[in-house]
Amino acid sequence: MDVLVGYATAHGSTRTIAVRMASVLSRAGLTVEARPMEDVEDADAYGAFVLGSAVHEQSWLRPARRFVRDNLDVLGRRPVWIFSVGMPAALRGPWRRLAPRELPAVERGLPPNLGHRDHRLFSGTVGRDQLSRSGRVFFRLVGGRFGDYRDWAAVDDWAAGIAGELRPAP
Numbered sequence: 001m002d003v004l005v006g007y008a009t010a011h012g013s014t015r016t017i018a019v020r021m022a023s024v025l026s027r028a029g030l031t032v033e034a035r036p037m038e039d040v041e042d043a044d045a046y047g048a049f050v051l052g053s054a055v056h057e058q059s060w061l062r063p064a065r066r067f068v069r070d071n072l073d074v075l076g077r078r079p080v081w082i083f084s085v086g087m088p089a090a091l092r093g094p095w096r097r098l099a100p101r102e103l104p105a106v107e108r109g110l111p112p113n114l115g116h117r118d119h120r121l122f123s124g125t126v127g128r129d130q131l132s133r134s135g136r137v138f139f140r141l142v143g144g145r146f147g148d149y150r151d152w153a154a155v156d157d158w159a160a161g162i163a164g165e166l167r168p169a170p
């Protein structure tokens, strides 16, 4: 079975996370492709989907939302996992504790009948050059610290769980 790890990124960290997931799935013996969702021509060619996007304003990027909307029929017939890449680990105190609310907020922007098996929020990288001036002020106000917050062990674990579901041990 061919697995698509489809992603949408603004500054690259979601791509690196998708590529890492693809290598975990590949090492588990699955045939897998990591590619931007906007470059996928025939979603029907894949037997399973792991789809992820950077989060901006608590929403997936437009190409990711469009892919899901346009391919809902195919996705409804296949196993689907989704992941979001935001900045929960860059926040402090009460803002950090609000992070779990991001998942339902993101899902409100996706079709309700997507039927995904799991949705995981990962942290990516947050650089000062990625934010507007007002965004930088807000980021500081909520206790944000710029940095690389990718948790590779968490990414590997999640991908290994997917591999286990798609290719149960003999």
Ligand SMILES: Cc1cc2nc3c(=O)[nH]c(=O)nc-3n(C[C@H](O)[C@H](O)[C@H](O)COP(=O)(O)O)c2cc1C
Residues within 6 Å of the ligand: 008, 009, 010, 011, 012, 013, 014, 015, 054, 055, 056, 057, 058, 059, 085, 086, 087, 088, 102, 123, 124, 125, 126, 127, 130, 131, 135
């Ligand atoms: C304009 C903008 C808006 C953002 N909004 C959110 C947000 O609502 N929630 C969140 O967790 N992260 C937010 N972030 C942080 C990004 O999701 C985070 O930096 C992520 O690693 C970006 O992934 P990418 O490198 O693949 O683009 C925002 C970043 C930018 C530049």
